[in-house]
Amino acid sequence: MWPNGARCVVAITVDFDGRSNEAGKGLAPLGIHAAGRYSARRGVHRHLRLLERQGIPATFFVPGYDARTAPEVVRDIVQAGHEIGAHGYKHEGMLLPSDEEERRLILSHQILGDLVGSAPVGWRSPSGQKTSTTLRVLRSLGYLYDSSDKDFDMPYLLNFSDGRDPMVEIPNNTLSLNDTPWYNVSMTPSSEVEAQWKAEFDEIHANRGFFLLTYHPRAGFGSGTPARAAAISGLIDHIKLHRDVAFVTLAQLCDWVRGRPEEYEEVTV
Numbered sequence: 678m679w680p681n682g683a684r685c686v687v688a689i690t691v692d693f694d695g696r697s698n699e700a701g702k703g704l705a706p707l708g709i710h711a712a713g714r715y716s717a718r719r720g721v722h723r724h725l726r727l728l729e730r731q732g733i734p735a736t737f738f739v740p741g742y743d744a745r746t747a748p749e750v751v752r753d754i755v756q757a758g759h760e761i762g763a764h765g766y767k768h769e770g771m772l773l774p775s776d777e778e779e780r781r782l783i784l785s786h787q788i789l790g791d792l793v794g795s796a797p798v799g800w801r802s803p804s805g806q807k808t809s810t811t812l813r814v815l816r817s818l819g820y821l822y823d824s825s826d827k828d829f830d831m832p833y834l835l836n837f838s839d840g841r842d843p844m845v846e847i848p849n850n851t852l853s854l855n856d857t858p859w860y861n862v863s864m865t866p867s868s869e870v871e872a873q874w875k876a877e878f879d880e881i882h883a884n885r886g887f888f889l890l891t892y893h894p895r896a897g898f899g900s901g902t903p904a905r906a907a908a909i910s911g912l913i914d915h916i917k918l919h920r921d922v923a924f925v926t927l928a929q930l931c932d933w934v935r936g937r938p939e940e941y942e943e944v945t946v
């Protein structure tokens with residue numbers, strides 16, 4: 678079922694969520710609203726060092742606005758060998774009119790493609806919002822996968838009713854395998870968050886499943902700061918105790934699923 682005969686596949690995904698998050702809400706990045714700036718100034722590089730020490734690849738989802746305001750940081754992510762996916766322009770957390778949504782999808786696509794040197798193949802919705810426009814535009818831009826939905830615990834194929842080539846949906850678990858609810862809602866200490874993530878991994882591994890973690894390298898609601906970054910590292914240490922695990926980027930996982938469509942569920946959109 679998984680690459681290299683692995684029992685369980687693991688994807689580490691990092692949503693950049695820098696200044697774009699506040700800018701999209703019309704907030705100046707000052708004082709309490711400066712937590713997004715931490716991503717570009719500290720958090721991303723802390724996590725690049727962590728991932729290098731661990732020797733594993735990750736997928737970074739980057740809003741176009743953050744790529745435009747911190748291009749050197751995005752270049753460093755690419756230089757380190759990680760995948761770049763698109764994540765809105767100003768981290769739009771609201772539903773937009775169809776033409777404006779399309780304009781922003783194209784804008785971010787162009788910014789990231791110009792900066793990275795190759796077009797992103799994956800997209801994740803900022804704040805989880807999608808409309809009937811989203812996949813149509815993404816498909817026309819050549820995207821191969823979306824990682825926004827919450828409706829399944831395995832990747833699956835997105836077939837288009839008009840017969841265009843399918844995309845792959847790589848769902849994410851926004852609650853227990855995402856840092857924001859723990860640090861922004863329940864205010865859980867990082868040691869307990871790490872224990873929760875390990876418990877999720879153990880169950881998924883036992884069931885030959887797919888483990889996808891999402892975190893944010895920012896201050897405030899994210900994991901950019903030292904002890905919270907250490908919780909990520911502790912989780913990876915735990916996962917690596919299992920020798921039958923494959924660490925993959927989402928682009929690699931997408932390729933894997935597209936190569937054996939008969940093994941995965943299909944949904945027509």
Ligand SMILES: [Zn+2]
Nearest residue numbers: 692694803804
């Ligand atoms: Zn985000």
